[in-house]
Amino acid sequence: MTNKLSPQDVELLKEPQIANVATVMADGTPQVTPVWIDTDGENVLFNTAKGRVKHRNLVRNPKVAISVVDKADPYRILIVRGTAEFVDDGADAHIDALAKKYLGVDSYPGHKADEQRVIVKVTPE
Amino acid sequence: MTNKLSPQDVELLKEPQIANVATVMADGTPQVTPVWIDTDGENVLFNTAKGRVKHRNLVRNPKVAISVVDKADPYRILIVRGTAEFVDDGADAHIDALAKKYLGVDSYPGHKADEQRVIVKVTPE
Numbered sequence: 001m002t003n004k005l006s007p008q009d010v011e012l013l014k015e016p017q018i019a020n021v022a023t024v025m026a027d028g029t030p031q032v033t034p035v036w037i038d039t040d041g042e043n044v045l046f047n048t049a050k051g052r053v054k055h056r057n058l059v060r061n062p063k064v065a066i067s068v069v070d071k072a073d074p075y076r077i078l079i080v081r082g083t084a085e086f087v088d089d090g091a092d093a094h095i096d097a098l099a100k101k102y103l104g105v106d107s108y109p110g111h112k113a114d115e116q117r118v119i120v121k122v123t124p125e
Numbered sequence: 126m127t128n129k130l131s132p133q134d135v136e137l138l139k140e141p142q143i144a145n146v147a148t149v150m151a152d153g154t155p156q157v158t159p160v161w162i163d164t165d166g167e168n169v170l171f172n173t174a175k176g177r178v179k180h181r182n183l184v185r186n187p188k189v190a191i192s193v194v195d196k197a198d199p200y201r202i203l204i205v206r207g208t209a210e211f212v213d214d215g216a217d218a219h220i221d222a223l224a225k226k227y228l229g230v231d232s233y234p235g236h237k238a239d240e241q242r243v244i245v246k247v248t249p250e
Contacts, residue, residue, distance in 0.1 A: 018194050018199050020145035020147075020157055020192045020194075021157075022145075022147035022155035022156065022157035022190070023155055024149055024153065024154070024155050028149065028153065028186070028188070029149070029186075029188035029190070029206065030147035030148055030149050030155050030156075030188060030189060030190045030206075031147065031155075031190050031206070032145055032146075032147035032157060032190040032191065032192045032204065033192065033204065034192055034194045034199065034202060061153070063153070063154035063155060064155060065147070065154070065155045065156050065157040066157065067145045067157045067158065067159055069143050069145075069159045071196035071197075072196075074143050074159065074227075077159060079157065079158065081154065081155075081156070102199075
């Protein structure tokens, strides 16, 4: 648990590691999904599409927990809990940047014309 | 999401992959932690110590979500949601077996004399 990202946390978040994001469903049960992860140096950022389960959950209850474990070293771990904020501006460019980071391609191959992307920004609490 | 483990799911769970377990805190916010993972072929099993945050959360609210992502292939994923059951019998032997699986040692090096281990059994729902 951290309430401010350390330089080591930022380093981990800048690597192409898979994070797991936990949210709470409408019925009060937990939900968890793997995501690509990013940071602006102070916040943890991920990207989703509006209307997906985790987005709907976070609109209703913005509390979120994120776990990042180095795939090469399971003792190198970051756990963040915080409140989700939604950022529309730049969300398409952000998912393209994540596709570059994780897949080495210039444009996110999963993009759908009828899908609105959103950046989820989580400040560690 | 699955409601019965496939042979491929069982294979993933038998490998030394890191899982992430999501529970719900007393205040209704989500919590997530990495764990060692195991299966009996039908259920997902992990091991914790009584009194830890995730154990206290699961005693109060047994709903749990588990994500397993292959560290070598981020598209090989298992997500299970279910209800935690607690198994005391064999919990010390189980954490030793997990230490063998993950660390290659015969006995769990983190064992504390004042700590009671418990197996958490999750049947996919």
